[in-house]
Amino acid sequence: MSTNRGTTHRTIILGGGMSGLLAAWHLQRRGLEIEVWEASPAVGGWAQTLSWPGPQGEPGFLERGPQSLRVGRGSALARLLRELNLELRPSSPKGPRWLGKEGRRHPSPATIIGLLQAPGIGPGDWARMLVEPFIPTGNGADETLHAFFARRLGTGFARELLPALVAGVLAAPPERISAGALPRLRCLEAMGGLLIGGLRAGPEHDRLPLGGTGALARALATAVGCVRTRRPALALEPLPGGRWRIHGDSLISDTDAVVLALPSPVVSELLGTMAPVAAQALEAIPRLDLRVWHSRHAMVKGWERGIGLLIHPPEGRGLLGAVSFASDDPRGVPGLIQVRTYVGGAFPVDPPLEAWPGVFGELQRWLPELSDPVQVREEPCPAAFPLMEPGHDARVAGLLTEFPPNLHWVGADRFGPGIPNLAEGIEGWARTLAL
Ligand SMILES: Cc1cc2nc3c(=O)[nH]c(=O)nc-3n(C[C@H](O)[C@H](O)[C@H](O)COP(=O)(O)OP(=O)(O)OC[C@H]3O[C@@H](n4cnc5c(N)ncnc54)[C@H](O)[C@@H]3O)c2cc1C
Incomplete structure (x- = not known):
């Protein structure tokens, strides 16, 4: 086991999803020496663009999380994208958008x-x-x-x-x-x-780098420089003088401060008996399981610029909606329409919609033009979203007062579920941090 007794003003950020990478970006700009620990082999967390070759092995991709990002004028996300100097393209469907209600499609409200x-x-x-x-x-x-x-x-x-x-x-x-x-x-x-x-x-515009959200996460990781993948944090130990020791798989590292950029259940577990009130409050934040199906079909005439469908719940029996790439989206496969279908979240799912044939049957009820898929892939998103119930802000404010010194917490449970919310929240948090 190697031991790294830390240098001064060193901050270790746990979690290499968008929250951890954003925290690293801003703290580094404030002059801190930082390191990011990411448990998995890749950075980005939900913001990853995964390879999904076409039926003939052509290059193709799917998004694990966001398929497009809303970029507001003068927003923190707009500033970040500009500073990273990434080439952006429109990322939301420009073709027909519908509301599914009373058993049929209507133009989007x-x-x-x-x-x-x-x-x-x-x-x-x-x-x-x-x-x-x-x-x-x-x-x-x-x-x-x-x-x-x-x-x-x-x-x-x-x-x-x-x-x-x-x-x-x-x-x-x-x-x-x-x-x-x-x-x-x-x-x-x-x-x-x-x-x-x-x-x-x-106006807000839907924009993404050419390589998808994964390219954004990778660009941030490259800019930050010190991101270690396959490095899970297993336990935290307080040290004298307000310092912290992080126990990893086969590594112990001491540091002046720790930023927990992790989903709330993981933060709760790491806090454990050190801050039991905060740990319990974090554990109590409900998280939603979403099931996402990706499918490729023959292109439908008129849908080349991409489609969007939202279904009035519970009319979809658990199916919430679907969205597709435009045919010129570099993540898709030429000649095919790539649809992503959302099921579940906080809504009950009819048993037939637990598997693809039921999901497709329901999807075809709203989109009868869609032919049988040539490819299907499920990407489950367990505990993907925090459910920010009424009282959430008060719960967050209360639990933050229980955090031990030099231990910080950022993430969707604190700043909101979207990447624009994270960009805004983490930029503000880093600016006001007493260093
Ligand atoms: C299906 C789906 C669709 C979405 N659509 C949109 C959208 O359209 N627009 C939008 O703005 N947002 C969207 N989001 C939300 C957005 O993707 C997330 O809010 C955001 O990516 C969360 O980032 P995060 O870093 O806080 O958490 P995560 O992405 O969960 O990252 C946490 C990271 O911590 C790592 N980790 C966990 N435990 C440890 C440990 N012990 N030690 C070290 N590392 C650890 C994980 O491996 C992970 O990489 C969507 C999400 C999903 C799932």
């Missing part, structure tokens, strides 16, 4: 036409939505996403359209999620409301 034709929405609801700029800002109380949207856009929108929009992004019903899970909402509200604030903040 994210467009004006779609909103006017949306099922269950009438002139009273449109009038209610139009007064949104005049609705006062909330009183700061913790509220659910359902309550937030009912307050701002009316109960018709919240009841008829919101469930599918939220299920497709956060894989849970809006009644179970705190509005704080989407930090941009509160920013827009503070800027004059969803409409006026949205106009002021400017």
Whole structure:
């Protein structure tokens, strides 16, 4: 066993997913000597682009996690992408987008036409939505996403359209999620409301490096330089003077500070009896299992620019929606449409949808144009998402006060589930850290 008695002001970051890499990027810029420990053989965590060759062995890829990233003007993610100097391309489907409801497809309510034709929405609801700029800002109380949207856009929108929009992004019903899970909402509200604030903040664009999210994670790891893969942290030990000892597989390393950039159950286990209150609070954050199916089919005429489908739950019987690559996406295989189908999350799944034939049967109910697949692959995402229930912010604030000195915690459970949330949150955290 090798032992490395650390140098001064050295920080070890545990976890080489986007959170750990972002923390490393910002702390290094603040002059700290850092090292990242990643348990698996590759960096990126969920943000990995995996090889999935086509039927004839052609190069092809799938995304383990995000298939596209929302980049807002002047956002932390926009700054990061600019500084990494990566070549970006549009990453979301530009072809038809639908809402599946009442057993059939409707145009996506994210467009004006779609909103006017949306099922269950009438002139009273449109009038209610139009007064949104005049609705006062909330009183700061913790509220659910359902309550937030009912307050701002009316109960018709919240009841008829919101469930599918939220299920497709956060894989849970809006009644179970705190509005704080989407930090941009509160920013827009503070800027004059969803409409006026949205106009002021400017549009968000879906962008990704040519090589997918994996290329972003690798570029960050290369820029940071000191990322060690196949290096799991197994235990933490406090040392005199506020220093820490990390026990790895066959390695012990001492350091001035530790950043835990790990999913909450792992952080909870590492904290264990050292900080039992924080460990229990972390353990209590629910996490959602998502099942993701990737399939390749003959291209459908009119779908070359990619499609998107969101299903009003529970009409999909557990199937939440599907999205495809555009045909010119370098991750796909020429001539085939690559579809990714989401199942589960916080929603019950009908037993037939536990396996591909049931999933495909349900998918074809909404997308009958889709022919039998030429390739299928399941990528389960166990405990992928934190469920940020009402009370989540208070739980996080409380558990942070229980953290021992020189031990830090960053990640989706703290800053929000999306990579833009992580970029924003970790940039702010690193800026205010007392060093
Ligand atoms: C299917 C899916 C779709 C998604 N879609 C989007 C999207 O469209 N847009 C978006 O913005 N976000 C999306 N996300 C969310 C986003 O991918 C995640 O929030 C983000 O990648 C989480 O990064 P992280 O570093 O916090 O955690 P993780 O990615 O979980 O990384 C944690 C890392 O820690 C490592 N690790 C674990 N235990 C140890 C240990 N003991 N020692 C050392 N290392 C350890 C793991 O191997 C892992 O690499 C999606 C996620 C999934 C699963």
